[in-house]
Amino acid sequence: MNLIRTIQSHIRNGEIGKAAQLCKSSPLDSADLCESYAICLSSMGKMDEAIIQQKKAVSLSSNDPRFYKNLGTFYALSQQPEQALKAWISCKEVHKNDPVFLHNLGTTALKSNQFQTAAECFVDVLKLDPTAPAPKRALALAYVQLDENKKALECYIDIEKSQQESVQDLYQLALVARDLDQLDICRRALERALHKEPTHIEAQYEYAQLLLREHENTKGFATFEWRLKRTGAPSYNIAPELSIGENPKGGKILIYSEQGAGDTLHFSSYLKILDEQHIEYDLLCHPSLVRYFKSYNISAIGFNQPLASYWRQCPLLSLPHRLKLDDPTQNTSLSPYIKSAKHIGLCWTGSPSFANNHLRTPGFNHFEKLIKDNQTFEWTNLVPDHLDADLNVKHVLTPQSDYLDTAHLIKSLDLVITVDTSVAHLCGQLNIPTWLILHRPPDWRWFHDEERSSLYPNIRIFKQKTPRDWTNTFLNVQHALKELNAR
Numbered sequence: 001m002n003l004i005r006t007i008q009s010h011i012r013n014g015e016i017g018k019a020a021q022l023c024k025s026s027p028l029d030s031a032d033l034c035e036s037y038a039i040c041l042s043s044m045g046k047m048d049e050a051i052i053q054q055k056k057a058v059s060l061s062s063n064d065p066r067f068y069k070n071l072g073t074f075y076a077l078s079q080q081p082e083q084a085l086k087a088w089i090s091c092k093e094v095h096k097n098d099p100v101f102l103h104n105l106g107t108t109a110l111k112s113n114q115f116q117t118a119a120e121c122f123v124d125v126l127k128l129d130p131t132a133p134a135p136k137r138a139l140a141l142a143y144v145q146l147d148e149n150k151k152a153l154e155c156y157i158d159i160e161k162s163q164q165e166s167v168q169d170l171y172q173l174a175l176v177a178r179d180l181d182q183l184d185i186c187r188r189a190l191e192r193a194l195h196k197e198p199t200h201i202e203a204q205y206e207y208a209q210l211l212l213r214e215h216e217n218t219k220g221f222a223t224f225e226w227r228l229k230r231t232g233a234p235s236y237n238i239a240p241e242l243s244i245g246e247n248p249k250g251g252k253i254l255i256y257s258e259q260g261a262g263d264t265l266h267f268s269s270y271l272k273i274l275d276e277q278h279i280e281y282d283l284l285c286h287p288s289l290v291r292y293f294k295s296y297n298i299s300a301i302g303f304n305q306p307l308a309s310y311w312r313q314c315p316l317l318s319l320p321h322r323l324k325l326d327d328p329t330q331n332t333s334l335s336p337y338i339k340s341a342k343h344i345g346l347c348w349t350g351s352p353s354f355a356n357n358h359l360r361t362p363g364f365n366h367f368e369k370l371i372k373d374n375q376t377f378e379w380t381n382l383v384p385d386h387l388d389a390d391l392n393v394k395h396v397l398t399p400q401s402d403y404l405d406t407a408h409l410i411k412s413l414d415l416v417i418t419v420d421t422s423v424a425h426l427c428g429q430l431n432i433p434t435w436l437i438l439h440r441p442p443d444w445r446w447f448h449d450e451e452r453s454s455l456y457p458n459i460r461i462f463k464q465k466t467p468r469d470w471t472n473t474f475l476n477v478q479h480a481l482k483e484l485n486a487r
Helices: 004-012 016-024 029-042 049-058 067-077 081-090 099-111 115-128 133-145 149-161 168-180 183-196 201-213 216-229 261-276 289-293 316-322 363-372 403-411 422-431 472-484
Strands: 253-256 279-286 300-301 312-315 343-347 378-379 394-395 415-419 434-438 461-462
Touching: 004 016, 004 029, 004 434, 016 029, 016 312, 016 434, 029 049, 029 067, 029 201, 049 067, 049 216, 067 081, 067 099, 099 115, 099 133, 115 133, 133 149, 133 168, 133 183, 149 168, 149 183, 168 183, 168 201, 168 422, 183 201, 183 394, 261 279, 261 289, 261 316, 261 422, 279 289, 289 300, 289 403, 312 316, 363 472, 415 422, 422 434, 434 472
Parallel strands: 253 279, 253 312, 279 300, 343 378, 343 415, 378 394, 415 434, 434 461
Antiparallel strands: none
16 A cells, blocks of 8 residues: 555656656556556556556456546547547446536547437536536537537527627527527627627628528628638639629629539529620539520530630629629519429439538438329429339439430429429429428528518428428428319
């Protein structure tokens, strides 16, 4: 026992070499001695050897949970979070009143994607210290990962009320509120975040979309320019950028699409204004859109084609701001009435590469039930993927099909049912009767529309009542199909 005390005294005084020498000269036949040696080895940066000695301490102590704490620490220092997590969980009960231990356990659980364990740890920390902002932030992150956004929102609001909020806290509060469709809270949080840090790129980007959703187009499109500063934003160096308010008739402009096909189709409406004003331009876009645009006499070039020289360049989504253009899609034309429908097209998913595709795509099982319950209609798949032959769905498109092929197919249909993807915008431009299956909260382009799109009057909206719950949405679609079948 005296030897252990001497070694521990050396460790406390920073005399690691002396402590290590005493450990090595002893038989290392007790858990305390092995742990002391492990601490020495850890202090000398020999983490692998430290772990070996600490595991020996655990075995010599008949798995006494006290010795798991340092084992977890050594694993964590060795960048082995999953092993650290296992060790710390083994001694959680012993250290249940230690907020530092619980916080470390929760943080490691977060890193290991063990979100339920992380949440439980941070809840325990907050029982010991209810006002601490760090565990509340971490708890909010765990709740977001667990898809418990209401609890996450409560955490961020508590942090805000405590006046200990950071810019990042406000930004995260805005995202959670947005996902819960609580836009007043979202706006307040973004405006406070931007007051503190006006150059926060992601907050500006979210704020722009919120403004555009509220039809505040002038400020919205000006703020939307921040998207060009985001990591991964496409950029070209073909010609000088078209400036705000610059006379666009100084030469030919390269207008390049920058986001998905749906965005390109939506904002291509502004090209009509350029044509009316006799402004020369080429549209650089995805190759699958080239033939479609050319069929409307739009000079389109695929990303894979060589480029000529240009006087100026401009992102497609910047046209409204830089040229001060009114939105040509806002109109009061009547939507086409569906007298009867026999042929229905179905677009049941967007691009899997889109980060939020899981939010806008309900899952094919919902559409499968629509097909099986409504066999009086002839169904056509608008997604290149082939479906089960038993479903009796017509397949026309292939992975090689482009948007002109899709447009020709859509024109042959009586009705299209689609999720929020490029096909919805294509149908909107073609003025084909369309039912849009829309998630909540939706993309800003659908504004606050609940039943009929103000962007495209031919689109009827079936929107979620609550985020991530499609049950009522598809019940409404089923009811609408029955009404249609009765005509």
